[in-house]
Amino acid sequence: MSTQTAHLSPEAKAALPQHVAIIMDGNGRWARQRHLPRIEGHRAGAESARVIIRAAGELGIKYLTLYAFSVENWNRPKEEVDALMKYLVHYLKTETSELNKNNVRLEVIGQIYRLPENVQDHLRKSMATLSRNNGLTLVMALSYGGRTEIVDAVRSIAKEVKAGRIDPADITEQVFAQHLYTYAIPDPDLLIRTSGEMRVSNFLLWQISYTELVVTQTLWPDFRKPQLHSALEEYHRRHRRFGAL
Numbered sequence: 001m002s003t004q005t006a007h008l009s010p011e012a013k014a015a016l017p018q019h020v021a022i023i024m025d026g027n028g029r030w031a032r033q034r035h036l037p038r039i040e041g042h043r044a045g046a047e048s049a050r051v052i053i054r055a056a057g058e059l060g061i062k063y064l065t066l067y068a069f070s071v072e073n074w075n076r077p078k079e080e081v082d083a084l085m086k087y088l089v090h091y092l093k094t095e096t097s098e099l100n101k102n103n104v105r106l107e108v109i110g111q112i113y114r115l116p117e118n119v120q121d122h123l124r125k126s127m128a129t130l131s132r133n134n135g136l137t138l139v140m141a142l143s144y145g146g147r148t149e150i151v152d153a154v155r156s157i158a159k160e161v162k163a164g165r166i167d168p169a170d171i172t173e174q175v176f177a178q179h180l181y182t183y184a185i186p187d188p189d190l191l192i193r194t195s196g197e198m199r200v201s202n203f204l205l206w207q208i209s210y211t212e213l214v215v216t217q218t219l220w221p222d223f224r225k226p227q228l229h230s231a232l233e234e235y236h237r238r239h240r241r242f243g244a245l
């Protein structure tokens, strides 16, 4: 990506993606560069999330999905997992009223039942507080895995078939999508990955089939408004063809 602009060009502003998804990566490397413990990177990354959520709402983006914790991230050391959960709860406790003022709605996707009880409680409370808002929908992907999501959808459809409520001949892409965690959310238009890694890491596998990908070298704790703007400028320069001419 080239320029980083404090302000978004009118052209990019007129062609905003409806749904932006972000793989927030590079917190550990950011900390290592500063000779700090990894969790300091997560603390700084949480601040980036706060800034980007606010900026997305102000721009008028309708959906922002943040990959905050993958099913594979359960394999990290317990202290690191605990720290990530702590920052999540801290964010919900301190920012829910601000999100409410900004008309933000909250949804979560993933195996939420695997999260600690107190995290689930705070998520439920925040979602309830924000449920009547109709500005930005913030989607937090927590304990999320794309393959798990697809398997869960298959299981749910199989149950419907077994109960005689769905005929296998009627299973279409639309029916399938209705059984994903994201049934109420349009597919992302733009997927941003920070820290330069050229992979999807099990994120929204079904939903990103025609999503524009922008990978930036910036580490997530350094990703703020100017970097969001340059990703949106890059998106604006793309020509989406959806397989047609």
Ligand code: IPE
Binding pocket: 024, 025, 026, 027, 028, 029, 030, 068, 069, 070, 073, 084, 195, 220
């Ligand atoms: C992203 O940063 C945060 C999570 C995956 C929870 P990382 O912790 O993966 O940071 P790196 O990739 O080690 O730099």
Ligand code: IPE
Binding pocket: 023, 024, 025, 026, 067, 068, 069, 070, 072, 073, 197, 199, 201
């Ligand atoms: C992807 O980052 C998951 C999140 C950002 C939550 P990871 O750091 O876990 O992914 P890999 O290990 O680089 O694939």
Ligand code: MG
Binding pocket: 025, 026, 027
């Ligand atoms: Mg990483």
